[in-house]
Amino acid sequence: MTDEEIEPFLQHLQKRVPFSKQELEELLSYFREKKIKKRQFIIQPEFVARHRSYVLEGAFRAYVIDDGGEEHTIQFAIEDWWISDYNSYVYQTPATMFVVALEDSVILQIDYDSEQKLKAAHHRYETFFRIMAERSAAYQQRRVISNLTRTAEERYNDFAERYPLIVQRVPQYALASYLGMTTEFLSRIRNKKMKKKS
């Protein structure tokens, strides 16, 4: 991987912890670039998630399938986001999620053992992963609150305002299942908005 390609990743790291040049290089040495084709899975149920992936280019979707066979989107990830099956990766237990590429993508992966080594080796790497976990917890909690306090239409409006790029790039049915509604209902919500604008 060239310096140019991974510039966004370096920025990402330094925005969270002010690493030195050497530290960044050490960190980087543990990541491997991987190209993933559209529709390819990087995580599947039953298998333990061995990597945490940073998206350099492309888009992913994590979802579970419930007892009734319905898909429910748990997370999206586009450029500059991380994705994995959080529970599976952190506790090294079998995954319950699928994580699939929505587009041809390029990711940077670190594996679980390397992450442990890094965290053990230097305080600052530990700090970095602590910050990642905190942000993740805060994000999830905002989502819980949104689920509890808002109607389907409000959840869509909030999401569309906050993450317009994601709304543009992911299929409707995936977005609907992320927001906790059917694709038909989301279609109706959007259509209602269209009419208002004209």
Added chain:
Amino acid sequence: MTDEEIEPFLQHLQKRVPFSKQELEELLSYFREKKIKKRQFIIQPEFVARHRSYVLEGAFRAYVIDDGGEEHTIQFAIEDWWISDYNSYVYQTPATMFVVALEDSVILQIDYDSEQKLKAAHHRYETFFRIMAERSAAYQQRRVISNLTRTAEERYNDFAERYPLIVQRVPQYALASYLGMTTEFLSRIRNKKMKKKS
């Protein structure tokens, strides 16, 4: 605070990171014991959450109030759990939640600045808080998944099975709002179960 009283807290810490005796003592020196009366608030909207609280004894409830004036429970905490307004504490921004004692309680509080100092001072303290954040993120994500994939009745049954102690101790309306349903509906669910058993 006597050694005996805080034994559960020491156990709690060591289960997460194998601290030495000296480390435990240093950690402890940053915590202050506080007695909280039933119905007393330890966090309120607008004010920044300055503490993270470990429950030694008693029970708490964190909730938000939506635009329509409805309360939504975000978290419960009984013995051996932590509670705060996560977003407010971690990012030191004004709280959006109320956190109130459901019973007369005893907590151990650490303030934000002390936590920063601890994390900066020693790698192991950083590790401890990293683990806290990870657990929190994992918990929230399971809750999101439960909200998306299960019906009201299933959510109640799952919760009752996993956290029977909490179901016994918190008021019905608080539990209903945690599970994302009305108190009337939860009452009907419970009543249906009672009939089955007889």
Added chain:
DNA sequence: CGGATCGTTGATCAACTTCAACGGTCGTGG
């Protein structure tokens, strides 16, 4: 004892789902 709070029950209502049918688009193989 008296008022406030909490849980219950019934009747009605609203939000959202389900089912079914259709049109458009995408990508894949011949």
Added chain:
DNA sequence: CCACGACCGTTGAAGTTGATCAACGATCCG
């Protein structure tokens, strides 16, 4: 490069889940 099938989004009608409103009984606490 075209044709075909699969998949995706849309629309309408009917159905469900869970909410709302209202009234009442029980319990707790001062």
